[in-house]
Amino acid sequence: NAGVTQTPKFRVLKTGQSMTLLCAQDMNHEYMYWYRQDPGMGLRLIHYSVGEGTTAKGEVPDGYNVSRLKKQNFLLGLESAAPSQTSVYFCASSYRPTGGNSPLHFGNGTRLTVT
């Protein structure tokens, strides 16, 4: 059982370039999330999805777009990367909403550097 898989694991971009981070889960979870983790800031929610075809903004959505065309996949896009988007990005999924009694399952992260 793979759980939550993120690709790629590492990426270096130049300012202004675009890229897509892929998250795939095999647990049939309805809810999926993208977080970023920065030193001294903790983890912050970027966007989330409550089911196939839905997306919503989290705490820090600016500069990112997402899509959930299939239940098992949640894509995070950077249209024009900026150095402030240098971070470690984590995808997570859960069977029920975060306020319920099912825990989040996290991927191993994508380390992105924007120069």
Next chain:
Amino acid sequence: KQEVTQIPAALSVPEGENLVLNCSFTDSAIYNLQWFRQDPGKGLTSLLLIQSSQREQTSGRLNASLDKSSGRSTLYIAASQPGDSATYLCAVVNSGYALNFGKGTSLLVTP
């Protein structure tokens, strides 16, 4: 805005000790509180989830308590082992879908 604080920021103990990690939060209107473990270069692993109506949860050598009225939670690790070395993160859910995370406690258990 919810603020989650974890004390201490770092902790080093010899193997076999019992230890307590602390988490405090400013807004007590939470749905649940969750403890996670993060190993270097890895994602987060869920350890314990305490619903707002519960006082504690246990899993193996781990016990987490919740005092919602005072805005505090503790994670108790019994008989610590070198394999417990990791960063431990506390997070709460108030509303919406975001977990509000603390900055973590970095634990080192020495043989």
